[in-house]
Each structure stands twice: as C-alpha cells, then as structure tokens.
Amino acid sequence: MSDETPETAGTPDEPGTEAPKTAAEASGSVFGRLKHPVSTGGAARQRSSSASAREIEGEVLRRGNMAPDVPDAVRPRRKVGRRRTEGTEAAEAAAEAHLSRPSDSDGTHFLPDSEHGTSEPLDPREDKFAELLVSGLFVLATLAVIWVCIAFFAIPAHERLGEWMNFSLGGGLAIALLATGAGFVLWAKRLLPHDVAVQERHNPYSPEEEELLAEETFLKGVTTLGLGQRTILRRSLLGIVALLPLPAVIMLRDLGPLPRKQLRKSGWKAGDRLVDVETKLPIKLGDLEIGGIKTVLPEGFGNVQEHALAPTMLIRFAPGEIRSKKERAWSKNDHVAYSKICTHAGCPISLYEQQTHHLLCPCHQSTFDMANDAKVIFGPAARNLPQLELDVDAEGYFVAKAPYNQPVGPSYWERG
Amino acid sequence: MSAQAEAGAKKTLRYVDDRLGSASFLRKSMNKVFPDHWSFLLGEIAMYSLIILLLTGVYLTLFFHASSQEVIYHGRYAPLRGVAMTDAYASTLHLSFDVRGGLLVRQIHHWAALLFVLSIITHCFRVFFTGAFRKPRTLNWHIGVVLMILAILEGFAGYSLPDDLLSGTGIRIAYSVMESIPLVGSYLAYFVFGGDFPGVDFIPRLFVIHVLLVPGIIIALFSAHMMMIWHQKHTDFPGPGKTEHNVVGTVFFPTFILKTNGFLFLVFGILTLMAAFIQINPVWLYGPYNPSQVSAGSQPDFYIFFLEGSLRLMPNWETTIWGHTISWNILIPGVILPGIMFNLLAMYPAIESWATKDKGFHNLLQRPRDVPVRTALGVMALTFYGVLFIGGQNDILARTFDWSLQATSWTLRVLLIVAPPIAFYITKRWCLGLQHHDEELLHHGIETGIIRRLPSGEYIEVTAPLPPQRAAVLAMQLGVEHNGHANGHGALPSGNGHSSGHVAGEAEATKLRRPVGPVNRARNMLEGFFFERGDAPKANPEDDEPKTLSH
Numbered sequence: 001m002s003d004e005t006p007e008t009a010g011t012p013d014e015p016g017t018e019a020p021k022t023a024a025e026a027s028g029s030v031f032g033r034l035k036h037p038v039s040t041g042g043a044a045r046q047r048s049s050s051a052s053a054r055e056i057e058g059e060v061l062r063r064g065n066m067a068p069d070v071p072d073a074v075r076p077r078r079k080v081g082r083r084r085t086e087g088t089e090a091a092e093a094a095a096e097a098h099l100s101r102p103s104d105s106d107g108t109h110f111l112p113d114s115e116h117g118t119s120e121p122l123d124p125r126e127d128k129f130a131e132l133l134v135s136g137l138f139v140l141a142t143l144a145v146i147w148v149c150i151a152f153f154a155i156p157a158h159e160r161l162g163e164w165m166n167f168s169l170g171g172g173l174a175i176a177l178l179a180t181g182a183g184f185v186l187w188a189k190r191l192l193p194h195d196v197a198v199q200e201r202h203n204p205y206s207p208e209e210e211e212l213l214a215e216e217t218f219l220k221g222v223t224t225l226g227l228g229q230r231t232i233l234r235r236s237l238l239g240i241v242a243l244l245p246l247p248a249v250i251m252l253r254d255l256g257p258l259p260r261k262q263l264r265k266s267g268w269k270a271g272d273r274l275v276d277v278e279t280k281l282p283i284k285l286g287d288l289e290i291g292g293i294k295t296v297l298p299e300g301f302g303n304v305q306e307h308a309l310a311p312t313m314l315i316r317f318a319p320g321e322i323r324s325k326k327e328r329a330w331s332k333n334d335h336v337a338y339s340k341i342c343t344h345a346g347c348p349i350s351l352y353e354q355q356t357h358h359l360l361c362p363c364h365q366s367t368f369d370m371a372n373d374a375k376v377i378f379g380p381a382a383r384n385l386p387q388l389e390l391d392v393d394a395e396g397y398f399v400a401k402a403p404y405n406q407p408v409g410p411s412y413w414e415r416g
Numbered sequence: 417m418s419a420q421a422e423a424g425a426k427k428t429l430r431y432v433d434d435r436l437g438s439a440s441f442l443r444k445s446m447n448k449v450f451p452d453h454w455s456f457l458l459g460e461i462a463m464y465s466l467i468i469l470l471l472t473g474v475y476l477t478l479f480f481h482a483s484s485q486e487v488i489y490h491g492r493y494a495p496l497r498g499v500a501m502t503d504a505y506a507s508t509l510h511l512s513f514d515v516r517g518g519l520l521v522r523q524i525h526h527w528a529a530l531l532f533v534l535s536i537i538t539h540c541f542r543v544f545f546t547g548a549f550r551k552p553r554t555l556n557w558h559i560g561v562v563l564m565i566l567a568i569l570e571g572f573a574g575y576s577l578p579d580d581l582l583s584g585t586g587i588r589i590a591y592s593v594m595e596s597i598p599l600v601g602s603y604l605a606y607f608v609f610g611g612d613f614p615g616v617d618f619i620p621r622l623f624v625i626h627v628l629l630v631p632g633i634i635i636a637l638f639s640a641h642m643m644m645i646w647h648q649k650h651t652d653f654p655g656p657g658k659t660e661h662n663v664v665g666t667v668f669f670p671t672f673i674l675k676t677n678g679f680l681f682l683v684f685g686i687l688t689l690m691a692a693f694i695q696i697n698p699v700w701l702y703g704p705y706n707p708s709q710v711s712a713g714s715q716p717d718f719y720i721f722f723l724e725g726s727l728r729l730m731p732n733w734e735t736t737i738w739g740h741t742i743s744w745n746i747l748i749p750g751v752i753l754p755g756i757m758f759n760l761l762a763m764y765p766a767i768e769s770w771a772t773k774d775k776g777f778h779n780l781l782q783r784p785r786d787v788p789v790r791t792a793l794g795v796m797a798l799t800f801y802g803v804l805f806i807g808g809q810n811d812i813l814a815r816t817f818d819w820s821l822q823a824t825s826w827t828l829r830v831l832l833i834v835a836p837p838i839a840f841y842i843t844k845r846w847c848l849g850l851q852h853h854d855e856e857l858l859h860h861g862i863e864t865g866i867i868r869r870l871p872s873g874e875y876i877e878v879t880a881p882l883p884p885q886r887a888a889v890l891a892m893q894l895g896v897e898h899n900g901h902a903n904g905h906g907a908l909p910s911g912n913g914h915s916s917g918h919v920a921g922e923a924e925a926t927k928l929r930r931p932v933g934p935v936n937r938a939r940n941m942l943e944g945f946f947f948e949r950g951d952a953p954k955a956n957p958e959d960d961e962p963k964t965l966s967h
C-alpha cells in the first residue's frame with residue numbers, strides 16, 4: 001500500500017492534521033483490532049471541486065453531529081456480539097485522533113467503532129465461540145461434499161435413478177453450499193468489526209473546463225475530418241454506411257423458404273381417407289359412437305413435422321343435433337370433420353363437451369359451438385373452425401370430399 | 417497472518433502492479449464503501465442467479481442435443497420406451513434419468529432461471545419506488561430494462577428447448593404471434609423456423625440463441641450495469657450522517673465481499689435444496705411434442721403469464737380489408753401491448769423528469785410515500801400487470817374455485833380497465849395519509865397517550881419529541897425545513913429546539929415512548945445486515961412497563 005504516490009500527496013486541507021502512521025496507532029490500543037487498509041499520508045485529493053462537498057464531509061465527521069446528546073436509539077448499533085460500554089476519556093481522545101485523520105485519496109474515512117456503540121473488543125469467549133461456530137459450519141460443508149462424492153458412485157443404476165440421485169446428491173450439495181454460505185455470513189457478522197466507513201462521492205460530471213476541452217477536441221476532430229465541407233465525401237460515405245449492412249440482410253434470405261401459398265395448404269387432398277392418429281387405421285362408419293370425437297390425419301401422413309396443420313376432428317352427432325344447414329350439407333351420416341387447429345393461436349383444440357357440443361381450446365379458452373358451424377361463442381378466436389367436407393368411399397371408409405376450402409390455423413397478413 | 421504469508425501476498429501484489437500499475441486502483445476498490453439495506457440484496461440475488469445459471473448451463477450443454485431429428489427412445493424411463501420423439505427431447509430424458517446428477521443440475525438451472533427473472537423484477541420495483549433511477553442513473557435504468565426483457569426471452573428460449581408437449585405448445589403460440597405481424601409476419605415466421613411450423617431448423621437455432629447470443633448480450637450489459645454502479649457508487653436512504661455527497665456503510669474488502677459471497681452460497685444452496693426436493697418441469701410426464709395434442713391447464717413459466725393473460729383476455733377482433741387480414745386479437749396482446757409496456761418502463765425516468773422539471777442529481781433515495789404520484793403510477797402499472805398475470809391462469813382459477821370460466825374472464829377484462837385507476841387513487845391517498853402522519857410526528861412529536869390537566873383546567877395532550885436525528889431524517893424525507901436549520905446540504909443537524917407542548921428532556925421522552933411492537937422489532941433487525949435501522953426507536957425493557965403519570 002503505497003501512500004506517497006505523487007497522486008495522493010497534497011496539502012492537508014483539514015486543520016490540525018498530523019497524519020499518524022497507522023490506524024491502530026492513531027486510535028490507540030483500543031482500536032488495535034481495526035486493521036483496515038486506511039491511508040495514512042497525504043490529504044484528500046481535490047477531485048470534486050465543489051467546496052460544499054468538503055464542508056459536508058467535515059460536517060459529518062465532526063463529533064458534534066454524533067454528539068453524546070444524541071440518544072443511543074438513533075445511532076446505528078452493532079447488532080450482535082459486543083457489549084456497549086461508556087466511553088472513557090482515553091477512548092474519546094483516541095476517537096478524536098481517529099477522526100482527524102485525513103481521508104485517503106478516494107475519500108474513505110472510518111468512523112471508529114466507539115461511535116456506534118462499542119469500543120471494547122469482543123469478549124474472548126464470545127469471539128472463540130463464534131470462530132468455532134464458523135469453523136464447524138465449514139467442517140460440515142466438507143463432510144457434505146465427501147458424502148456427495150460417495151453417493152455419486154455408491155448408488156447403483158436403478159429404475160428410479162433420477163429420483164435417488166437427486167435426493168442424495170442434491171441434499172448433500174445443498175448442505176455443503178448452505179453451510180459454507182452460513183459460515184461466511186456468520187464470519188462477517190460476528191467476527192469482523194462493524195465499523196462504519198464514510199466515503200465522499202465525486203461529482204457525477206466532469207469539471208467545466210474538462211467538458212469544454214472535450215467538446216472542443218471532438219469538434220476539432222470533426223472539422224479535421226472535413227465532413228462539413230467535403231460534400232461528395234460525406235454523401236458517398238452515407239451511401240456506403242447505409243448499404244454496408246445490406247449483404248448481411250440478404251444473406252439471411254436462405255434462413256427459410258418464402259411462404260407463398262404454403263400456409264394455405266393443410267395436407268388434405270380430395271379422397272384422402274381419415275386415419276385415426278393413434279391406431280393409424282382408417283375409420284369406417286360405425287367406428288365412432290354417438291357423441292364421440294376422434295383426432296384424424298390424412299392417410300399416408302409421415303411424421304408430425306410435415307402435418308402441423310393437418311390434425312382434424314371427426315365428431316359424431318345424434319341424428320338431428322346439427323343445427324346449421326351448411327354443416328349438415330357437409331356432414332355424412334351425422335359425422336362432421338373440423339380442423340383441430342385453433343384459429344386464434346394455433347393450439348390443437350381438445351376439450352369437447354358432449355352435451356352442449358362446445359369445444360374449448362385449452363390454451364386461451366376460445367370456445368366453439370360444434371353443432372352450429374363451429375362458431376366462436378367465447379374467447380379470443382375470431383373465426384369459426386374450417387369444416388372438411390366428408391364423404392364415404394366404396395369400402396365404407398370416411399374420406400375428404402374436398403380439401404379445406406380456406407386456410408386452417410391462425411390468421412396472417414396474406415390470408416385474406 | 418504469518419510473516420511469510422505476508423511477504424508472499426506483497427510479492428504477488430508487486431508482481432501485478434509492476435505489470436498493470438494496479439495498486440492505486442486496488443486500494444480504492446478495496447476501500448469502496450457499500451451501504452447496508454435489505455432491499456439492496458434483490459439486485460445481488462439476480463447476480464448470484466446469473467452466476468449459477470452460467471455454471472449449470474455449461475454442464476447442461478454437454479449432454480443436450482439440439483436436434484429435431486426423430487429418434488426412438490430406449491432409455492431408463494419405461495413409460496416412454498419405444499416412442500418416437502425428437503433427439504432434443506430424448507437427450508433431455510437421457511440427461512434426467514441416465515446421467516447421474518443430470519436431473520439435479522437441470523432442476524437447479526430451471527429454478528435459478530425463475531429466481532433470476534423474479535429478482536430482476538423485484539429489483540426493478542426497488543429501484544422504481546425509491547427513485548434510484550433518477551439522474552445520474554438513468555442510463556443504468558435503461559440497461560436494466562433491456563436486461564429484464566432479455567432475461568424473459570432467455571427464459572422462454574430455455575424452457576422451449578426440451579421440445580416436450582408443453583414447450584412445443586409455447587413455440588406454436590410464438591409462431592402464431594409472429595404470423596400476426598402485418599405485412600412481414602408470415603415471412604418472419606418462415607425465416608425464423610426455416611419454413612412451416614414446427615420444421616427441423618428451429619431447435620438448433622434456438623439453442624444457439626439460448627446458449628450463445630442472448631447470454632453474451634446479458635453478460636456484456638450486466639458488466640456495464642456493474643461498472644456504472646461501481647463508478648457512480650451506490651444510492652442509500654437518508655439516515656444519520658448520510659448526505660447527497662457521501663456513502664456510509666462498510667468497505668468492500670473484506671467486509672462486504674465476505675457477506676456477499678456468503679449470500680451467493682446461501683442462494684445457491686437454497687436453489688439446490690429446491691432442485692433436490694421440489695420437482696420442476698417434469699418433461700417426461702408431458703410427453704414429446706405433437707402438433708395434434710395439447711394438455712388441459714397448460715401453463716408457461718410465471719414470467720410469461722402476463723403475455724398469456726393478455727392473449728386470453730383480448731376480445732376477438734380481426735379485420736380483413738383489401739384481401740389482407742390483421743388479427744388484432746393476437747397483434748395487440750402479443751406484440752403491441754408488451755411493446756408499450758416495456759417502452760413506458762424504459763422511458764419513465766425521462767417522463768418523470770419532464771413532468772417534475774427535476775433535472776438535479778440524486779444519490780439519496782426516497783420512500784414510496786414521499787412521492788405519491790410516482791408510487792401511485794407504479795402501483796397502477798403493477799395492478800394492470802397483475803390482472804394480466806392472473807388472466808394467464810383463468811382456467812386454473814375457474815376450475816379450482818368452481819367459477820364459471822366465462823364469468824372469470826369477463827371479470828378480469830373489466831378489472832383490467834377499472835382496477836388500475838382505482839389502485840392509483842387509493843395509493844395516492846394512502847401515501848398522502850402516511851405523509852400527514854409523518855408531518856404530525858415531526859411537528860407534534862410522538863403521542864404518549866397521556867392527557868395532562870393544567871392548573872387552569874385546560875387539558876392538553878402530552879407528546880414526546882422525536883429524537884433530533886430521527887426528526888432530521890424525517891424532515892429530509894418529507895422535504896421540509898426543520899427547526900429553522902438552514903442546512904442546504906442535507907447534513908443532519910444536531911437539533912434541539914422543539915415546539916411547545918412537548919415534554920422536556922430526552923430521558924423522559926424515551927420513557928414515555930410507546931413500546932416497540934414485534935413487527936417493528938423484526939423490521940429493525942432485518943433492515944440492515946451490519947447495522948440496525950438508523951432512526952429506529954430503541955427496544956427498551958422499561959418501555960413495557962405500564963405508564964402512569966407519577967407527578
């Protein structure tokens with residue numbers, strides 16, 4: 001800790017500064033414990049030009065402000081560990097010496113502990129106890145770490161490996177971390193002196209002459225560049241700066257194909273059989289009971305990647321339950337097929353209420369009346385679910401009479 | 417420290433200093449003063465969570481396969497054996513069931529992510545309601561807002577990666593939100609996903625965004641956030657000996673650093689404890705993503721609730737003109753509303769400084785009650801956010817309490833419009849009421865509950881004067897001159913003049929003070945780590961004695 005660097009050397013600005021050599025010396029033996037790296041030489045560097053700041057600094061540190069007539073209640077007190085003693089004359093003198101020390105170059109002062117309720121070192125027994133407590137916690141953490149290492153290898157491969165490993169490794173590691181943390185916290189709280197440090201703030205802005213100089217330097221630089229006068233240079237520069245990012249943007253083009261008409265395709269063609277998504281078998285008349293619902297895909301579907309818009313619901317009503325004329329026209333033997341993809345945000349709709357024929361999307365609770373054209377009766381969806389016109393082929397299997405006559409799924413700009 | 421160790425330390429410091437000239441900086445840094453208040457811990461918790469996220473995240477990348485390639489699962493988890501799934505999902509299962517400790521790290525990572533966003537949000541409350549964002553710290557406020565947005569994005573990206581049924585549904589909604597953007601929506605969605613939803617490109621791209629791009633930006637901005645705090649020094653509440661021009665607290669080395677490291681380990685320990693015994697995101701229960709399936713009661717992580725709620729509560733508006741569709745029902749809640757919310761948040765310091773004409777520098781914090789309009793605005797915004805947040809769980813609420821789903825949604829729609837202004841009004845009155853109470857304390861002192869009869873027959877209420885320092889702090893917080901002390905710098909006077917009606921003498925005043933309740937006692941204890949509350953009334957056993965007027 002070099003105190004006599006040219007930067008920190010300066011004229012003492014507080015009267016009566018004698019610069020004691022060390023903190024301990026300055027504050028007398030009472031403060032022998034406070035071995036903080038405190039500057040001892042030099043005066044506060046005049047970094048903040050404001051005079052008021054220095055006045056206040058003096059103000060704060062003058063004992064008058066922390067005068068004995070101030071009730072104890074208002075002083076920040078140590079919370080643990082030390083008993084408060086009445087200040088003796090010697091302690092007062094020591095504190096005075098402590099306070100009159102000049103600050104270090106960054107303006108950090110220490111208010112002696114006596115100001116805040118204690119001048120007596122921790123009772124040796126209390127001190128020892130605290131030390132043992134902290135060390136005990138560190139030992140506990142060490143044991144927990146050893147336990148973790150043993151458990152990692154000792155627990156045999158097992159059906160419920162995830163669970164057991166989790167309990168034993170996690171539990172041990174948690175104990176290790178918590179004990180270490182608690183040790184650190186208790187160490188800071190019980191064993192470190194809680195002396196209050198006061199540090200002056202420097203101005204948030206630079207001195208005015210610095211600001212002026214900076215402005216001037218910048219403007220001079222700009223002038224030297226000649227952007228003001230050299231019109232052609234300026235315009236051509238603007239041109240290249242504007243266009244330079246263009247290649248980067250263009251090169252992002254191959255991130256994906258253009259949507260074109262792709263979003264209008266659902267994966268269904270006329271004549272596609274309806275295939276149960278789980279059994280992967282085509283569905284015949286009579287496979288579905290009245291009030292039943294099934295998720296279907298077009299026959300020959302590959303993996304789900306290619307058919308995100310294809311999922312369709314096949315619903316069977318009791319005769320006469322379908323209320324919409326158009327829905328009835330597109331149905332087949334009281335079976336109807338509707339897109340399963342919500343017209344709001346594209347979730348697969350799945351909660352069907354048999355009695356009311358209401359279908360609820362679990363994502364945002366849009367509700368559709370399946371007996372009446374899948375009209376939106378509640379929630380944020382704006383459009384009915386698209387209907388798939390049904391037919392039955394020669395073998396009695398349900399087929400799509402035509403593909404969806406509108407794009408399925410959520411809306412987008414080009415949808416129209 | 418032994419002489420040998422001391423010599424070693426000196427030698428090391430010399431070695432570094434000879435090469436970097438670091439001694440002066442080092443000493444200043446070690447002597448840096450940090451103030452002590454519990455609320456300053458919130459931002460620190462965000463920092464600890466970030467460190468924990470980086471550590472656990474690196475481990476997870478060693479086992480996770482960011483690939484949408486279809487594989488058949490043959491791992492240890494029996495219910496899913498033989499099921500076709502993406503490699504991303506399969507590797508997450510492998511990590512959870514076959515890698516020893518993998519599940520633990522995954523769960524620590526997920527819990528830490530929740531804590532990260534939560535602590536950023538609460539840290540933002542602290543900074544907002546105490547006015548810590550004011551000049552000269554406005555730039556840091558902007559960085560903080562960007563960090564908050566990035567943390568939410570990063571969290572969303574992270575929980576989308578395992579490609580389970582729940583996260584796949586979240587991505588599906590994100591795709592729809594992109595599609596809803598006018599003009600460029602479908603192109604944007606196609607470029608981001610490499611084509612139709614879900615495609616095979618998205619998971620690898622999201623992985624790079626999650627482990628490289630966003631964390632890189634977060635770390636860079638976090639460093640800037642810290643450097644600005646370091647340079648500008650921490651704000652603090654008014655208190656004895658505290659002024660606009662100083663910082664009062666403990667030094668960085670060794671005191672603060674020991675404490676803060678202790679808390680880092682404690683936070684890590686608590687997260688590990690939670691990861692060991694509280695299950696989070698059990699992806700194996702959800703199954704692999706399949707666009708034809710979704711489970712009821714699907715819920716995102718809590719920081720997405722407000723978006724989910726805005727999507728749920730929005731009326732079903734959509735317009736089609738000239739062959740083009742604008743789906744307001746997604747565009748407004750999914751794009752425009754969050755845009756407005758975060759922009760307002762970022763612009764708030766400028767708005768306040770414009771409205772109050774306050775261009776000054778502030779290092780001392782305000783209490784929420786001292787600035788009623790700001791506090792009321794904040795609570796108003798929070799109420800709006802809160803209704804959206806609850807809206808994200810309308811189905812859960814309806815099911816749990818057996819309410820009608822429709823009635824729940826409609827109530828929340830009405831509340832979203834009606835509740836914020838009411839919250840504004842109540843908060844403002846509340847703050848003003850608290851201010852009046854403080855003013856009364858300042859001018860009339862503490863009520864003792866004693867009525868004294870004067871010889872003339874007049875009854876007066878006896879009040880005990882506030883301790884001078886507490887009075888001075890209070891006057892500073894209320895922004896009023898106290899006792900005619902013309903102290904423009906805010907340094908605390910040692911005031912002794914009290915208005916008439918007070919009983920004389922500190923000792924008597926202390927005796928007459930009402931007992932300190934358990935709440936206050938706990939508050940005094942918890943408020944600071946090293947010091948008790950500066951202006952706290954002292955808990956005195958004598959206080960508990962019944963008070964009678966003896967003379």
